[in-house]
Amino acid sequence: MSTTRRQFLHASTATALGGSTGWCRSADDDLAAAAPAASVSIAFSRFDLGIASGSPTADSVVLWTRLTGSDLPTRVEVQWELAHDEAFTRIAARGTDMAAASWAHSVHAQPRGLEPGRWYWYRFQALGERSATGRTRTAPRPNARATTPLRFAIASCQRYDAGHYAAWRDVAEQNLDLVMFLGDYIYEGASRSDFPRRHEGGEAHDLESYRARYATYKRDPLLQAAHASAPWLMVWDDHEVENDYAGLQDPRLDPLFPARRAAAYQAYWEHMPFPKAARPRFDTPGGAMRITGRLDWGSLARIHLLDGRQHRDPQACPRPGRGGSNTVKSAECAALLDPRRTLLGAEQERWLAEGWDLHRPWNLLAQQTLMARHSWTDTADGGGTYWSDGWDGYPLARQRLLGAVAKRRVPGVVVLGGDVHAHVVADLKADFDRPESPTVATEFCGTSIASHGRPQELLDMARTFNPHIQLSRSDRRGCMLFTLDAEHLQVALRAVDDVNDPASNVRTSASFVVEADRPGAIAA
Ligand code: FE
Ligand code: CA
Numbered sequence: 001m002s003t004t005r006r007q008f009l010h011a012s013t014a015t016a017l018g019g020s021t022g023w024c025r026s027a028d029d030d031l032a033a034a035a036p037a038a039s040v041s042i043a044f045s046r047f048d049l050g051i052a053s054g055s056p057t058a059d060s061v062v063l064w065t066r067l068t069g070s071d072l073p074t075r076v077e078v079q080w081e082l083a084h085d086e087a088f089t090r091i092a093a094r095g096t097d098m099a100a101a102s103w104a105h106s107v108h109a110q111p112r113g114l115e116p117g118r119w120y121w122y123r124f125q126a127l128g129e130r131s132a133t134g135r136t137r138t139a140p141r142p143n144a145r146a147t148t149p150l151r152f153a154i155a156s157c158q159r160y161d162a163g164h165y166a167a168w169r170d171v172a173e174q175n176l177d178l179v180m181f182l183g184d185y186i187y188e189g190a191s192r193s194d195f196p197r198r199h200e201g202g203e204a205h206d207l208e209s210y211r212a213r214y215a216t217y218k219r220d221p222l223l224q225a226a227h228a229s230a231p232w233l234m235v236w237d238d239h240e241v242e243n244d245y246a247g248l249q250d251p252r253l254d255p256l257f258p259a260r261r262a263a264a265y266q267a268y269w270e271h272m273p274f275p276k277a278a279r280p281r282f283d284t285p286g287g288a289m290r291i292t293g294r295l296d297w298g299s300l301a302r303i304h305l306l307d308g309r310q311h312r313d314p315q316a317c318p319r320p321g322r323g324g325s326n327t328v329k330s331a332e333c334a335a336l337l338d339p340r341r342t343l344l345g346a347e348q349e350r351w352l353a354e355g356w357d358l359h360r361p362w363n364l365l366a367q368q369t370l371m372a373r374h375s376w377t378d379t380a381d382g383g384g385t386y387w388s389d390g391w392d393g394y395p396l397a398r399q400r401l402l403g404a405v406a407k408r409r410v411p412g413v414v415v416l417g418g419d420v421h422a423h424v425v426a427d428l429k430a431d432f433d434r435p436e437s438p439t440v441a442t443e444f445c446g447t448s449i450a451s452h453g454r455p456q457e458l459l460d461m462a463r464t465f466n467p468h469i470q471l472s473r474s475d476r477r478g479c480m481l482f483t484l485d486a487e488h489l490q491v492a493l494r495a496v497d498d499v500n501d502p503a504s505n506v507r508t509s510a511s512f513v514v515e516a517d518r519p520g521a522i523a524a
Contacts, residue, residue: 045069046129049215050224051122053136054232054273056178057295058116061136061231064273065124067105068215074101078126080109086121086133099126103279104211104270116141117298134228137177140298146486150297152178154366155226155479156237156418157448158217159187161195163499165222167449167478170494170506172225174481179230180303182418183237183368184451185272186213188264196500205260210267218271222502232273235291235305237368237419240268244324244389246314248286251324262287292348294355301412301484302357306367311345315388325389331382336395343394353404361486361516362412369419370445371398372426375465376458379433384465390419406430406440412516413441414489420445421453422474423493425512426466427520435467439520444491444512446480447473450499470521476509489514490524 045068052064063080081094093111107124114120117140124131140146153171171179188210190202199216201209217223241264242250242257250257265280265287280289288310295303316335317328330336342349357363371391375384386392405413415428424445431437447453453474463469471493478494495509511524 046127047124047131049218049271050227051124051131051134052227052232052273053122053134053230054234055275055278055293056137056139056231058139058141059114060110060112061114061120061138062273062275063107063109063111063122063124063134063136065107065131066218066271067099067107067126072099072101072105075099076105076126078107078109078124080107080111080122080124082111082114082120082122084118084120086135088121088123092120104267106270108274108276108279110275114138117144132224132228135175136231139295140300142296142298144298146298146300149483149485150178150300151176151481151483152180153479153481154180154182154416154418154444154446155449156182156368156446157184157239157421157451158223159184159239159448159451160199160217160220161187161191161197162452163196163450163477164502164504165220165226165449166496166499166502166504166506167494168220168222168226169502170496171479172222172229174229176230176481179226179232180366180416181232181234182366182416182446183235184239184418184448185234185236185268186210186217187239187451188213188242189239204264207263207266210264211270214267214271227273233295233303233305233366234272234274235307235366235368236268236309238309238389240264241309244315245309246312246323247310249314249323251318251322253321253323258286265289292351296357296360299360300486301362301364302355302360303364303366304352304355306344306352306365307348308343308368311348312343312394313341315393316341317388325387325393327376327385328388328393329377329382329385333388336386336388336393339396341394342397343391344397349397349400352401356405356408356410356413358408358410360411362414362484362489363410364484365413365415367415367417369417370424370426370443371415371417372424372428372443372445372469373398373432373466374424374462374469376462378465402428402430402440406438412489412514413519414514415441415443417443417445418448420474421448421451422459422472423447423476423478423480423495423509424469425471425491425493425510425521427468427470429468432466432468439468442489442514442519442521444480444482444521447476447478447493447495449479450477453477470512470523471510473509478506478509487516489516491521 084090099105317333427439428441
């Protein structure tokens with residue numbers, strides 16, 4: 001039996017046992033160690049950016065690949081097939097898609113009529129070559145009673161030149177139901193000479209250079225293994241376009257920024273397993289792409305996917321002559337307390353407020369950045385000091401969101417985020433200035449896959465000003481692993497020992513539990 005076969009049999013067993021083999025298997029488990037090699041050892045020139053699946057529903061999932069080669073015709077027929085078994089003896093669906101040069105020869109196949117809550121294997125064929133095989137699944141039927149827990153990871157901020165992707169090897173080894181990628185899939189900047197890896201080109205700024213940047217990232221075998229292991233849900237943050245952009249404004253106040261954003265949105269869609277319906281439109285400046293969405297996972301959870309970039313107001317109180325983020329004292333920045341300012345935009349705010357699930361035990365909010373108040377100075381001193389790019393820059397929008405959760409008693413709200421390059425575990429308060437006020441939701445902000453964090457001493461100091469933050473560790477790279485059932489959410493904060501080593505050990509650095517009817521994280 002091949003290692004791949006064994007890996008997937010093992011995966012099915014783990015699923016059947018309700019994931020009881022868990023996410024704490026040691027890294028020297030031979031099956032676990034074999035997983036990435038099995039997924040990445042098959043390389044084909046036309047498919048060297050790998051394969052991926054994503055945006056699952058109860059009856060469909062998007063299958064992605066992108067053909068490469070400078071000699072590709074303008075249009076290429078690509079066959080895809082989806083099977084019940086890894087040997088493809090029982091085909092569930094097959095079809096043909098056209099890969100067009102105008103969309104970078106990407107494929108976003110959408111098999112229909114699949115069975116809910118089932119595992120599938122998929123692969124592609126084009127120009128006489130066959131891709132590697134990926135493992136994916138559909139969501140359970142929306143009213144299906146949960147018999148097995150939902151096991152998923154959150155990850156973000158995978159700056160390629162800053163390190164290697166041992167964290168992705170860890171994700172691939174877990175045989176998860178879902179991977180949620182919460183932003184900064186690429187970094188647009190030039191590669192730094194003091195970093196362990198290099199990539200092509202300077203700063204990405206047009207369609208060609210964004211495409212090239214995605215190609216660099218997607219050639220990483222450990223990232224490919226993570227994609228091949230489970231369906232992904234994706235939201236973007238700023239670096240998919242440009243650091244600190246807000247709507248149609250960039251930090252340089254460049255009048256040509258809308259054209260750059262449109263190119264970046266196109267390259268993003270081309271490289272991610274989004275459905276065809278999500279393809280960006282270019283009939284307005286800057287283009288438009290909808291990443292906001294919802295997925296109901298059986299009777300267990302409603303997952304809300306938010307866009308904190310495309311529709312936000314510009315950051316408050318920027319440096320003179322600039323846009324983008326700043327570190328501002330609350331007492332010196334009246335705009336911070338302007339109730340009209342939003343992070344999500346009025347329409348998306350309303351969409352969220354109207355779509356909370358009051359029946360399922362959990363509402364998972366997959367979004368970009370840290371929601372908990374995080375003052376860098378004592379708040380008794382003029383109200384505190386804040387980084388204006390995160391939710392701290394939009395405190396009244398945050399209060400509206402958490403206020404609605406409290407008022408409507410929305411069950412099991414768990415905010416998932418990235419962006420700050422630190423593991424952060426926080427209790428989200430009805431009023432952050434009154435530590436005794438009720439906790440209305442729980443927050444888990446995953447650290448970066450590779451991007452560097454701020455000095456740990458700064459975070460340690462800030463903890464004293466933010467008692468609702470239970471843990472903040474910027475000196476860890478990795479991800480977070482979750483196991484969700486109707487009563488509990490278990491969380492493992494995964495930490496890579498050495499980000500410069502793709503073979504690095506990855507371990508659980510801390511564990512937490514959230515009880516379904518009681519917001520707030522409990523150290524486990
Ligand atoms: Fe980042
Ligand atoms: Ca970011």
